[in-house]
Amino acid sequence: MSKRPWGYQPLNKRPDPQWALHPDTHAVRTGLSRSGFGETSEALYLNSGFTYSTAEEAVASFADETDHFVYGRFANPTIAMFEQRLAAIEGAEFCVATGSGMSAMFASIACMVKSGDRIVASTAMFSSCYVVLTEILPKWGVTVELVDGNDSKAWAQALSKPTRVVFIESPSNPMLDIVDIKLVSDLAHKVGATVVVDNVMASPVLQKPLELGADVVMYSATKHIDGQGRVLAGAILGSRDYLQDHLSQFIRHTGPSLSPFNAWVLVKSLETMGMRVERMSNSAQQIAEFLEDRSEIKSVRYPGLKSHPGFEIAKKQMSGGGTTLGIEFKGSQKDAFAFMNRLRIIDISNNLGDSKSLITHPATSTHRRLAPEVRAEMGITDSVLRLSVGLEHSSDLLKDLKQAF
Numbered sequence: 001m002s003k004r005p006w007g008y009q010p011l012n013k014r015p016d017p018q019w020a021l022h023p024d025t026h027a028v029r030t031g032l033s034r035s036g037f038g039e040t041s042e043a044l045y046l047n048s049g050f051t052y053s054t055a056e057e058a059v060a061s062f063a064d065e066t067d068h069f070v071y072g073r074f075a076n077p078t079i080a081m082f083e084q085r086l087a088a089i090e091g092a093e094f095c096v097a098t099g100s101g102m103s104a105m106f107a108s109i110a111c112m113v114k115s116g117d118r119i120v121a122s123t124a125m126f127s128s129c130y131v132v133l134t135e136i137l138p139k140w141g142v143t144v145e146l147v148d149g150n151d152s153k154a155w156a157q158a159l160s161k162p163t164r165v166v167f168i169e170s171p172s173n174p175m176l177d178i179v180d181i182k183l184v185s186d187l188a189h190k191v192g193a194t195v196v197v198d199n200v201m202a203s204p205v206l207q208k209p210l211e212l213g214a215d216v217v218m219y220s221a222t223k224h225i226d227g228q229g230r231v232l233a234g235a236i237l238g239s240r241d242y243l244q245d246h247l248s249q250f251i252r253h254t255g256p257s258l259s260p261f262n263a264w265v266l267v268k269s270l271e272t273m274g275m276r277v278e279r280m281s282n283s284a285q286q287i288a289e290f291l292e293d294r295s296e297i298k299s300v301r302y303p304g305l306k307s308h309p310g311f312e313i314a315k316k317q318m319s320g321g322g323t324t325l326g327i328e329f330k331g332s333q334k335d336a337f338a339f340m341n342r343l344r345i346i347d348i349s350n351n352l353g354d355s356k357s358l359i360t361h362p363a364t365s366t367h368r369r370l371a372p373e374v375r376a377e378m379g380i381t382d383s384v385l386r387l388s389v390g391l392e393h394s395s396d397l398l399k400d401l402k403q404a405f
């Protein structure tokens, strides 16, 4: 999948392979493969096919005996640059890019399960992930058991039986529930399960699930990785064995490929991701502290607040509270809507992880598809708003929030 692009890079201009580079350096350097023109920035190879100089070279390429690219559904030089860069930042053996976060989520699990297999997952999750697990996979004979992500006894009980896959979203969208990734991974491995973490809300900057014991990490790159509201994309990261034994064949033949153009946007986005996410997370912390003291607010869900039930675990496994807050108003949905409508800088939008601050009402938008009982279980009441904090200066965001009350 991520073949080394066969571009030109003089040998004396490559870092010593022994150097353990900082993720910030990987973010601007790793994966870069220059063409013979020696361009500074990553090149965009916007093509679906590749040519061969001889029939024999075509044979060797199809037999995987050369590094020659074959077809856009399998690999592309620009996509490979994005995959190698993200893998280096994450500390994973490989990365496969996909066309959306949902295709990454679906492929990461579907490539492993067959009829009769069992999946265990934490209840609080993004609604499309919930639909995949509770409606689509069960149609094909896969059993899914959901547990309260905060309840270690419930995890121990659910993981006392043979399990194929454990799926965790931590922090969860939109209520920022925290699951102890290490604890659950240890339990899961005892029953032979593969642990998949949806790390969208934390981003590669604030949480490294593979270091905590998870086997596979998936992203919606639409969120913090692009982080500028431009492209839809996804990524799956993990071990070489997972790629060879499960994912590679599934991806090659089902085709959830990313466009090279979108990969080119993303490879440039990775250069600034660390700075963006750290800044957004610092602002979100300030805003969470401000909102927690407001009399109009019933509760603020933010992993960087001591009041969050998962605060201690979040402190252990994340290097910041994240960019997103769940805000529950004391009043009704009408009051929450009035607040949204009075905002002058923060946009009403269902996206998150963007450079622009965005606010949404999950019960009627992102999580509308869930039954009211399921929303209630996730704590998504009609007076909950989700705020994704962007790159505007925090003083202006605080000004906007204050005037909206």
Ligand SMILES: *Cc1c(COP(=O)(O)O)cnc(C)c1O
Residues within 6 Å of the ligand: 100, 101, 102, 103, 105, 126, 128, 129, 169, 173, 198, 200, 201, 219, 220, 221, 222, 223, 232, 233, 234
């Ligand atoms: C947005 C999101 C997804 C889906 O990603 P798309 O790029 O929209 O397909 C999956 N998981 C979480 C937690 C998300 O926020």
